Amino acid sequence: MFDIAVFTLSQLLSAGMTRRAVDTAIRSGSLIRARRGCYLPGDAPRAVVEAVRVGGRLTCLSMLQLCRVFVFANSATHVHLARGASRLRSPVDARRGLEPPQARTARLHWLPLVRPEMAGKACVGVIDAVAHAVLCQPARYAVATIDSALNRGLLRERELAELFAALPRKYGVLRGLIDGRAQSGTETLVRLMARALGCRVEIQVHFAGVGHVDLVLDGWLVVECDSREFHELVEQQLEDRRRDGELAKQGMVVLRLMAAQILYRPDEVIAALRAVLAVHRRCAVAAR
Numbered sequence: 484m485f486d487i488a489v490f491t492l493s494q495l496l497s498a499g500m501t502r503r504a505v506d507t508a509i510r511s512g513s514l515i516r517a518r519r520g521c522y523l524p525g526d527a528p529r530a531v532v533e534a535v536r537v538g539g540r541l542t543c544l545s546m547l548q549l550c551r552v553f554v555f556a557n558s559a560t561h562v563h564l565a566r567g568a569s570r571l572r573s574p575v576d577a578r579r580g581l582e583p584p585q586a587r588t589a590r591l592h593w594l595p596l597v598r599p600e601m602a603g604k605a606c607v608g609v610i611d612a613v614a615h616a617v618l619c620q621p622a623r624y625a626v627a628t629i630d631s632a633l634n635r636g637l638l639r640e641r642e643l644a645e646l647f648a649a650l651p652r653k654y655g656v657l658r659g660l661i662d663g664r665a666q667s668g669t670e671t672l673v674r675l676m677a678r679a680l681g682c683r684v685e686i687q688v689h690f691a692g693v694g695h696v697d698l699v700l701d702g703w704l705v706v707e708c709d710s711r712e713f714h715e716l717v718e719q720q721l722e723d724r725r726r727d728g729e730l731a732k733q734g735m736v737v738l739r740l741m742a743a744q745i746l747y748r749p750d751e752v753i754a755a756l757r758a759v760l761a762v763h764r765r766c767a768v769a770a771r
Contacts, residue, residue, distance in 0.1 A: 488604060515527055515532055517536045530548075533560040535605050537589050542606070542611060543616050545561040550612075553628055561590045561619070564591055565602065597614060609632060617629070626661060631667075666697065673698060673706055673708055677700050680757065682701050685702075690735075694726075707737065707740070740752055
């Protein structure tokens with residue numbers, strides 16, 4: 484994915500292709516002419532083609548989306564460009580029928596690359612894409628993106644020092660919030676909410692007869708961050724109820740949150756956490 488080469492016409496000719504063969508490959512779809520003098524393999528993702536057409540390489544939220552790394556939302560083509568780049572184009576080509584119903588825009592990034600060896604490729608390296616994504620998102624989403632890249636094995640713990648060295652110094656405060664054990668971006672977001680409420684947070688805790696749960700707050704409140712993709716099937720719902728019952732037997736309280744709540748109605752989540760925590764604290768005081 485990250486190593487998609489960009490070919491010039493001279494490189495294709497040097498490899499033994501004729502101009503007629505190049506034209507035939509373009510017509511057959513095995514080769515894409517992204518812009519004058521720049522060609523890509525026919526299976527290159529559309530976002531990659533758009534970035535090369537602009538005059539750079541795919542990065543930031545656009546690249547991470549293709550890698551299934553968590554980003555909150557994105558509707559633009561994020562493109563990294565060398566300083567002084569000129570003759571920039573639109574990411575789409577209306578003349579060739581590539582203009583979508585709502586034209587995509589290009590979001591340009593100029594930060595020097597941590598991995599300059601990727602400058603000749605169609606995509607930046609993962610560490611650069613994550614650095615650009617930190618600059619493009621609010622802090623909580625940036626932490627969730629870094630967690631996700633670590634969890635998927637696309638970013639390594641030892642690369643975090645390089646990542647933060649490439650960013651403005653103010654972003655260093657995020658370093659202590661990162662935890663690659665998080666299984667989803669929504670889990671990271673709830674973890675940050677709970678920490679802000681003063682909770683002691685444990686991640687991916689194992690319970691006998693249950694397996695791992697997303698979060699345990701203050702040693703008694705289990706928080707599961709459900710997604711529609713994995714939890715809307717009847718079979719999964721039944722399994723969730725079984726797990727909840729087993730956790731109750733072990734003295735735990737369970738709060739299930741849906742991804743849509745966490746992403747789009749975070750105030751509801753914070754209010755729910757506050758209410759449950761407050762009830763438990765009042766009960767604890769009354770029991771003394």
